[in-house]
Amino acid sequence: MDILESLNWRYATKKFDSDKIIPQAKIERLKEAFNLTATSYGMQPVTLAIIKDKALQNKLVTHSMNQQQVGQASHVLVFCISNITKATINEYFDRVKAIRNTPDDILDPFKEYLLDSFSKKTPEEITSYCTKQAYLSLGNLLTVCALEGIDACPMEGFIPEDYDNVLNLKEKGLQSVLVMPIGYRAKDDMFADLKKVRKSVAESTMEL
Amino acid sequence: MDILESLNWRYATKKFDSDKIIPQAKIERLKEAFNLTATSYGMQPVTLAIIKDKALQNKLVTHSMNQQQVGQASHVLVFCISNITKATINEYFDRVKAIRNTPDDILDPFKEYLLDSFSKKTPEEITSYCTKQAYLSLGNLLTVCALEGIDACPMEGFIPEDYDNVLNLKEKGLQSVLVMPIGYRAKDDMFADLKKVRKSVAESTMEL
Numbered sequence: 001m002d003i004l005e006s007l008n009w010r011y012a013t014k015k016f017d018s019d020k021i022i023p024q025a026k027i028e029r030l031k032e033a034f035n036l037t038a039t040s041y042g043m044q045p046v047t048l049a050i051i052k053d054k055a056l057q058n059k060l061v062t063h064s065m066n067q068q069q070v071g072q073a074s075h076v077l078v079f080c081i082s083n084i085t086k087a088t089i090n091e092y093f094d095r096v097k098a099i100r101n102t103p104d105d106i107l108d109p110f111k112e113y114l115l116d117s118f119s120k121k122t123p124e125e126i127t128s129y130c131t132k133q134a135y136l137s138l139g140n141l142l143t144v145c146a147l148e149g150i151d152a153c154p155m156e157g158f159i160p161e162d163y164d165n166v167l168n169l170k171e172k173g174l175q176s177v178l179v180m181p182i183g184y185r186a187k188d189d190m191f192a193d194l195k196k197v198r199k200s201v202a203e204s205t206m207e208l
Numbered sequence: 209m210d211i212l213e214s215l216n217w218r219y220a221t222k223k224f225d226s227d228k229i230i231p232q233a234k235i236e237r238l239k240e241a242f243n244l245t246a247t248s249y250g251m252q253p254v255t256l257a258i259i260k261d262k263a264l265q266n267k268l269v270t271h272s273m274n275q276q277q278v279g280q281a282s283h284v285l286v287f288c289i290s291n292i293t294k295a296t297i298n299e300y301f302d303r304v305k306a307i308r309n310t311p312d313d314i315l316d317p318f319k320e321y322l323l324d325s326f327s328k329k330t331p332e333e334i335t336s337y338c339t340k341q342a343y344l345s346l347g348n349l350l351t352v353c354a355l356e357g358i359d360a361c362p363m364e365g366f367i368p369e370d371y372d373n374v375l376n377l378k379e380k381g382l383q384s385v386l387v388m389p390i391g392y393r394a395k396d397d398m399f400a401d402l403k404k405v406r407k408s409v410a411e412s413t414m415e416l
Contacts, residue, residue, distance in 0.1 A: 003237075003241060003352055003355050003356070004237060004240055004241060004244070007241055007244040007245075007348075007352075008244060010246075012246065027415075028409075029211075029212060031409045031412075031413045032212055032409055033211060033212060033215055034412065034413060035406055035407065035408075035409045035412045035413065036212070036215040036216060036404070036406065037347065038218075038220065038350055038362055040364055042405055042406075044406065044407055044412055046412075047412055047413065047414065048412065048413040048414075049413075049414050049415075049416050050413060050414065050415045050416065051415075051416045052415065052416075053416070056416065095405055095406075095407070096405050099403050099404075099405050100402055100403055100405065128336065131340065132339065132340060132343045133343070135340045135341070135343035135344045135347065136343045136344070136346055136347040136350075136362075137347060138344055138347060139245065139343065139344040139345060139346060139347020139348040139349075139350075139351075140215075140347040140348070140350065140351045141347075142246055142344075142347075142348065143347075143348045143351045143352065144211055144215075144351065147211050147355075148211070154246055154344075156248055167416060194308055195307050195308055196244070196307075197250055197303055197304050197307050197308065198243055198244065198250075198252070199243065199252055199303070200243075201236075201239045201240055201243045204239075204242065204243045204252055204254075204255055204256065205239045205242060205243065205255065205256040205257075205258060206255065206256070206257050206258065207235075207257075207258045207259075207260065208257050208258065208259045208261070208264065208375060
């Protein structure tokens with residue numbers, strides 16, 4: 001399907017068919033696509049948690065403003081951010097070196113710059129920085145889902161602290177920032193057939 | 209091309225072929241794809257400015273930490289956010305009504321909720337909210353560019369105030385938050401052939 005057709009096909013799914021499960025091979029493709037998302041400096045401060053346990057999903061519904069899609073969906077994706085510390089910056093450069101065999105004298109100035117730059121950021125600034133990368137990842141994955149014929153509903157309406165507790169994210173150094181149930185739309189989701197509400201392209205874009 | 213192949217093909221382009229120009233028909237597709245991006249509550253607080261004027265691009269290079277791609281690229285996309293006011297919320301609901309013919313008694317509770325919710329946000333909170341939507345849009349568009357065979361380099365490294373001045377964004381009620389030169393990679397961009405640096409999928413994702 002043409003990408004514009006796919007983007008027109010997708011909508012924020014309000015009711016999922018809870019009997020339809022996404023095949024594991026497709027989930028593996030989504031994981032790969034997520035991992036290929038661009039991130040600032042390539043540091044990947046976002047981890048994707050994938051839930052496919054109905055009991056757990058139902059437990060999360062109450063922490064998601066009662067949005068039933070969290071319980072109905074085939075899987076629930078939770079975009080989690082981690083902290084950016086001296087250790088994570090060092091690990092990043094170790095990874096560059098291991099994969100590309102780049103000499104230290106090329107990497108070191110950039111590494112020093114990042115270490116210095118992040119040492120000056122407040123925890124709130126680091127959270128904001130990482131959160132933006134989570135939105136970027138979601139933007140990529142939502143489009144990939146549409147191309148793969150997978151329905152999705154991106155959600156900001158949930159209680160991050162509750163998710164972090166239920167999923168034991170804190171002990172993994174993570175915190176939840178975005179949620180996206182994925183699966184297949186229910187036949188009777190009346191929202192599927194509603195016209196898309198958008199500004200005209202002339203209103204939302206401008207050539208300078 | 210398979211989406212995973214496309215995502216592997218893309219990279220943050222360090223040198224563009226300044227002789228290769230993206231056909232206008234492709235630009236129209238990108239505009240359409242941008243306009244179809246999901247945004248929180250569907251409010252579309254992001255406007256895409258498209259620059260295709262070499263003199264203007266060259267002027268912007270100095271405001272982009274001297275990143276030469278801004279001057280070389282076929283076009284430069286600037287993701288701009290607007291304010292969310294009582295007027296923009298009202299306009300959004302007028303749009304829903306015009307497109308879907310939804311009765312007021314269905315829309316009003318949601319409209320009141322949004323008016324109330326945004327009236328309590330500080331300017332900084334609204335900026336943060338809109339900025340996240342810009343990252344989501346960029347995530348979508350970067351993937352669409354890859355599918356269309358268009359090279360891109362997403363950039364946070366520029367001086368928003370300078371961009372806003374040069375492009376007269378303030379008088380349009382806009383402020384720049386992200387920049388993305390797009391076009392075609394130069395044959396001698398050595399970064400094109402470097403191995404992609406990524407965590408393993410097992411490190412960046414987890415099934416719960």
